[in-house]
Amino acid sequence: MPETTVDTVACVGAGVIGGGWVAHFLARGFDVRAWDPAPDAAAKLARLVDAAWPALTQLGLAEGASRDRLRITETLAEAVEGAGFVQESAPEDLPLKQKLLADIDAVTPARVVIASSTSGYGMSEMQVAAKTPERLVVGHPFNPPYLIPLVEVVGGRLTAAWAVEQAGEFYRRVGKTVLTMTRDVPGFVANRLQEALWREALHMVANDEATVEQIDLAITDGPGLRWPVQGPMLTFHLAGGEGGMAHMLDHFGPSLKSPWTRLQAPELTPELRDAVVAGCDEEAGSRSIAELVAERDRAIIAIQQAVGEARRG
Amino acid sequence: MPETTVDTVACVGAGVIGGGWVAHFLARGFDVRAWDPAPDAAAKLARLVDAAWPALTQLGLAEGASRDRLRITETLAEAVEGAGFVQESAPEDLPLKQKLLADIDAVTPARVVIASSTSGYGMSEMQVAAKTPERLVVGHPFNPPYLIPLVEVVGGRLTAAWAVEQAGEFYRRVGKTVLTMTRDVPGFVANRLQEALWREALHMVANDEATVEQIDLAITDGPGLRWPVQGPMLTFHLAGGEGGMAHMLDHFGPSLKSPWTRLQAPELTPELRDAVVAGCDEEAGSRSIAELVAERDRAIIAIQQAVGEARRG
Structure with missing residues (x-):
């Protein structure tokens, strides 16, 4: 049976989404290790966590939660060492995701679940280069991941049922609303709905039917x-x-x-x-x-x- | 110049939307006359206004606002008599709207603005049978009209600029957020966006990609x-x-x-x-x-x- 007691989470990729996950896991009392190859990643991540912290404090931090429990690592291998759960949030680029997930897979113990924050790629197409693809799942959050509860969980063709189940359990334990899909539909559920609205909005701007501000007003009000x-x-x-x-x-x-x-x-x-x-x-x-x-x-x-x-x- | 001091509003059609408008205008301190040819309309309208009243009371009623200031009339002509603004909220059926708007037009003094709650017909196609089409505008609300601020205002080919302007002023005076469109685009702004999302949702149910409950959860959370x-x-x-x-x-x-x-x-x-x-x-x-x-x-x-x-x- 897979490990279910997680106290360290690895976040691979620390932009808006990865950084939001870092803030969420820190607030829930985990040790977090983050790795991001961008040269300015550490400074951006610090600003992002600082910006999120007042909201997280207002919501109530878990016992022992602290921003000091974040470690930014030099290498991917250091980030995943000892981690009980890995959250990948790299840019939305299929070859990059395929290679990165294979790299993470290669240095992470076999029973640790690796979840991808991908906005719409299916795990079936992303897990192709990994040696132990059965523990690879999609765990798709919404921005900001430290406040929006929804996480969509779905496996790929090569994913084992235990990995999907364990990812769902883990996310629920950290306060998320989990939507588990049995079919790998591009864009999952929420992004398909949101994307339809977004594309219609872009058509309206492109055709001078509405301004950006009118579109937002039409929704907010x-x-x-x-x-x-x-x-x-x-x-x-x-x-x-x-x-x-x-x-x-x-x-x-x-x-x-x-x-x-x-x-x-x-x-x-x-x-x-x-x-x-x-x-x-x-x-x-x-x-x-x-x-x-x-x-x-x-x-x-x-x-x-x-x-x-x-x-x- | 058109009349701008309105103290009586006529609501033609008193279903979910028309009834919601009735509740809103009553709460804002107007005399309201409602006409609806359905046999059970009066009882349904009473229930709808009763259901809305606690929310409206919580929000704060205008001075003198009272449910007693609603009069349900036997005829359309009685409803519009003395009204300074007419809100039509009949079923979404083009020939019906064309005929009804012409009927309202025939019994309403020429300078009174008549607004249609239509969800998506353009006024150009609805105003064809009216004798004084220049005061016919779309004034599209969202359910419930007594709480959601947005009203989309747009004229048709035969609508005068003063009528569009006056409708906007009137809605703003009664607490609405007004989105005035210069082009008559089917579905206006908000319904085009909402409809894209809704159609994608229906496709997902039709294809067993998501359940009704998953779709709602994906949005609410x-x-x-x-x-x-x-x-x-x-x-x-x-x-x-x-x-x-x-x-x-x-x-x-x-x-x-x-x-x-x-x-x-x-x-x-x-x-x-x-x-x-x-x-x-x-x-x-x-x-x-x-x-x-x-x-x-x-x-x-x-x-x-x-x-x-x-x-x-």
Whole structure:
């Protein structure tokens, strides 16, 4: 059985994402070893951890957590020595990731899980050069990794089930929300959704349909206020009024044919309609539409107050 | 010059959106007249206003605001009589909207602005049957209209500039964030962005790539936590680290070619790159990347606390 007691984490790559992981693991009370070949990496990492620390302190540090428990190493081998978990956050470049993961694999004991922060490559395509690919998984965070809970976990064709399971357990132990995928879909779940929105936004700027500022305003003062409390599915469950998602799809279904975005919608077959309705019912659980409305309303008011205060500083 | 002092608002259509507008206008101290031909409309509207009232009371009611100032009328003509602003929120059906807007137009004094809550039809295609189409505008809200600030305002080919301006002024006076578009793009801004995400989500369910619940979790615990404080553009401005959006686009630009969503991205020309970078700089204004990071971090923590409390009730 794989090792499950981790007290040292290795972070390979210490840019915005890798550095954010460093801050998170330090705050959770781990010893952290970081390696990054960029000449100015150490200074940037120090600034990043310093910038994150007030937020992490406010959230509550684990016992013994300290910025002094970070060691920046000269070599990759020193970084992974004694580490119980390795988080790779190198630039998004497939050949680079393939080589780096093989290099990490070569110097890390075989039962230690190595997770990649990749935004969208599948592990199947990244693990090809590694000698022990079964412990390689994707562990995809969101910026900043020290605050956004979501981590998407998925293995590649050569990944063992125990490695996926152990990565999920580890992330949960350090306070993350883990979304484990059984299929290796490019971009995983959250980035596919976010990327669709981002590409539509770029098209709008490219075509002079909206400015950068209008796009941000449309989200921050519009649907963005709903999404931290109810995702796109439950949001539309409530758009259907007392009839819920069933009414919403039966009523707005034709809008899927409208040229409201450059992305073509799938055919709204009876099967898809029923799957979405059933999924919403399952997610809502015992909460009635009226209770979900009350929950949403309380949250939106509090979110607006929170954002207002954060902006005032 | 058009009338600008409004004390009575007519709401035509009183479903989820129309009813939400009714609640909002009542809370802001207006007399509201609502008309909806559905047989159970009055009872549904009463429940909707009752459900919204605690939130509106918490936010602070305008002086004299009262649920008793709602009158449900038997006819459309009675609803618009004496109204200084008309908000139409009928089902999303083009022929129905064309006929209804013409009917409203026929019984409403010529200088009163009539706004449609349509989710995506252009006013140019909706105003065709009206005799005085120059005062017809789109005033597109988000559910629930009594809490989400955004209203997208845009005229059609036959709409006069004064009507667009007056609608914007009126919405701002009642506490809305107004996004005025100069071009009539299907779906406006926010729905184009939201719809791209929604369609990708439906594709994922249709292809068994993710469940309804995973999709919601990916947003609520992932990028959804950032969007109320910084929209997609400023979010990626911070993903670029100290180099901002310029570094982000130069670094992640190739990802636009990745199959991370079914939506093809536009070509990242130097012009598009520069426009996005300049737009972010303009939006950030005097705030440095470090200040934006601090603002984001404060907001995300507060948002998570707010959502947690709202869920606990």
